[in-house]
Amino acid sequence: MSTMRISQLAMRSGVPATTLRFYESAGLLPAERTPAGYRLYGEDAVDRLAFISAAKHLGLPLEEIAELLGVWQTGACQEVKADLRERVVARIEEAERRAVELAAFTASLHRAVEHLDELPDREDRCDPQCAFLGRTPAAPPAPSAHPEGAGRRSVPLA
Template sequence: MRISQLVQRSGVPATTLRFYEGAGLLSADRTPSGYRVYGEDAVDRLAFIGAAKHLGLPLEEIGELLTVWEAGACVEVKADLRPRIAARLKEVEQRLAELTAFTTSLHSALEGVTPR
């Protein structure tokens, strides 16, 4: 399928598809006139990339997971994904604790400057 068809089927903008191609996350063949042509698997691949991005994984790690995913080793993908998700969760929980402490600090500061 051409890039416009993939955009329509996946909802991913053409600029993003080109970026993913440049980053090695998505491959496209070329017609003799230079148009990009994607296989049917591109839609599933983009769904995988989108889900991994939603989990907060950087593109480098998504590329590593795609390599395992391409091998068809779903169990291995899950095993590889688990520690990555756990690491992201730990980071988010730490940021949440920091933001909670900051919120408490702001409330205290606000109480100190409230006119009586």
């Protein structure tokens, strides 16, 4: 079996040597060592890096990639597929939850912009009487304990 040093693997795979060292320290990419301490990789390292890259593109954290690599190394393709499917479904659920949160945040930002556009341009400095520091379309003002009824409130982000 032919071997290659880290610089050769980096060139063949397109993965920087610093990342290869990190993957080794994280247990994702085993390397042999020469008597002088140089890392040596087999041809299978290129396939392993392609697998790691594909898993990263699916949003899998390195800990899960390490677990999946164990299945990939020892299991049949159907086992890898079943394990990966479960992880991808979990990523879909997480992405959908985050999309809902992001949509709500985006709507809040749109309301804030609409509110800002409706406010008159004042020549004075913004102060507690400034409409921007008061009520926003997203939330009516809370009752104020301040004598003038002008407590500071911020624009809610979500």
